[in-house]
Amino acid sequence: MEGVLFPRGVAEGREGLKAYVARGGYQALAKALKRSPEEIIRLIDQAGLRGRGGAGFPTGKKWQLTREATGEPRYLVMNGGEDEPGSKKDRVLLENLPHLVIEGTILSAYAIGAAKAYLYINARYDIAIRSIGDALAEAKAEGYWGENILGGNFSLDLEIFPAPHNYVAGEDTAVLEVIEGKKPLPRQKPPFPVTAGLFGKPTSVNNVETLANVAPIVRYGAEWYRKFGTAESPGTMIFSLDDDVNRPGIYELPFGTPLRYLIEECGGGMRGGKKIKAIMPAAPSSAYLPPEKLDTPLDHNSMRAAGSSLGCGVVRLVAQGSCIVEEVIKISEFFTAESCGQCPACRMETNTLTALLKKVQGGQGGPPVLEQFGKIIAFNKGKGFCNLIAMPGPPIESALKLFPGDFEAHLATGKCPVQ
Incomplete structure (x- = not known):
């Protein structure tokens, strides 16, 4: 099945700069720099991109709030803390499609007016950190980030920041605390990061998968993006299946795809031919669904109507015979x-x-x-x-x-x- 991020909906190994550019990589950046930041924000808003970190907040709205907030400098933070049990989508994106993530990060920083972006990555992800580090060196050598990007007036500094290994360290405001050199403790809200984030300045914190969607939208347009998914949940989402199924892994599917398709066609059904007792669409924090809900579409509205949620796409199954x-x-x-x-x-x-x-x-x-x-x-x-x-x-x-x-x-x- 065609994907927005993965050409065939699944990861197929690390893509270097040469291969990424050959399929249109960094064209979106060149295109965006000829347009105003406000135009890019409107485009993302028209595409209907929503955050992939769990809350599903509209990305364009977050960027607009950050850009309009009083205070300089502004910051962008890519959140790759990813410590949800069973979640591996961000790690796979960072390892396999580093330039897609980097281009999305640069575009996002341009849109909100940030001159500094932090790539916050789970410290246990050695391969991902190395992959991003190598890709940053490749991209900088070609003028895709740094001073006067592609000969224009926009400059951006990118820095990798290893994230501590604990669940709360991935919460948006705890991320900011860590980067500031403090303990990974969430802040009381309001104020929210968009107005008073990193070092008290306007900050947009975006999930890795969210940022990976940005370059394709800028390159091909909002109308193209909306060909995937549903009207309320445009695009695709990466879902993680664990060892409950015969083919564990990550799968990129359009929003609105039936839950049954993910489990049976992608995952090959439950391991050992077991029957499903319950499904948790957003492990470990969503409501369970009974097997009668297997045909529920994988989109925000449908999951909410069914009594559960999508979260960051970690789907766990409980087998018949389990307590x-x-x-x-x-x-x-x-x-x-x-x-x-x-x-x-x-x-x-x-x-x-x-x-x-x-x-x-x-x-x-x-x-x-x-x-x-x-x-x-x-x-x-x-x-x-x-x-x-x-x-x-x-x-x-x-x-x-x-x-x-x-x-x-x-x-x-x-x-x-x-x-």
């Missing part, structure tokens, strides 16, 4: 461990939810304990400096709704019903 209680305990323990601890509400919620789940696991507390989950989640809604506080809720509440029998069996016997 959902054991699954949500793993998720809750992950968020408990990854909470930075600076917000009392988040610290209390994550620890309490994990403790309650373990009570259920051991058959303690009886049916009344199940009523506590919703109360705790509702009480903490909207609290905390970042969104981690909201992440354990959807998996737990959807598991309770879809599979009450698993919880009741644990409470009745203190043992896992599938063992």
Whole structure:
């Protein structure tokens, strides 16, 4: 299936400068420098590009807010922290299509009026960091970044910044704290980065995949881009499948593609011929869907209508014969461990939810304990400096709704019903 980023929808090895230029690489940059930054922002807005880091915020709007904000200098930050369990899309883009990401970064900096951009990359991604470093050297030698890019008036400095290995370090404002030399702790908002970001200046923080979409849009136009996907969710998205399926990997698909196609045609179905018990479209923080929802289109509106979300495209499957209680305990323990601890509400919620789940696991507390989950989640809604506080809720509440029998069996016997 044709893709916007990968010509055949899957990664096919690292693309160097010569190969990238041969297929039109850096033409978008040359084209953009003949137009005003405002025109580029309008083009991205018309294309309907939305962030691929999880929230799906309109990219053109973010850029416009950054450009209009008071204060100089402005900054662009490419967020490649990527510490979501199972997510590998950003790493693959950085390793295989470094020039596509770099060109998108340069274009984005031009649009918002930034003279400095940081390439924030997970420090564990040695190959990705080396790939981007080599590509930066190649691109600078050809005048694609640095002083007076392509002989024009726009100059840009690019710097790789290794990201610490923890989940919260990928949150937009925690990214800024790290680059400023501080601990990876999210900031209280407002103010938002677009008005007071890096070093207190207007900053646009964009995911790797988001930036990779920019050059194709500038090169081919908004109308071309909207041929992919749906009216509300134009373009494509990269989805990650783990070892739950026969063909794990990343797959670029147009928005609106049925979930079933991703799992069965791309992933080859569940490993070992197992049947699906539940699907998590945005692991580890989305609501579970039952197998009856397999034909749900992979786009923001359809997933929301189905009661879940897309997140950053990590799709996890639970097989028939698995206990959902054991699954949500793993998720809750992950968020408990990854909470930075600076917000009392988040610290209390994550620890309490994990403790309650373990009570259920051991058959303690009886049916009344199940009523506590919703109360705790509702009480903490909207609290905390970042969104981690909201992440354990959807998996737990959807598991309770879809599979009450698993919880009741644990409470009745203190043992896992599938063992």
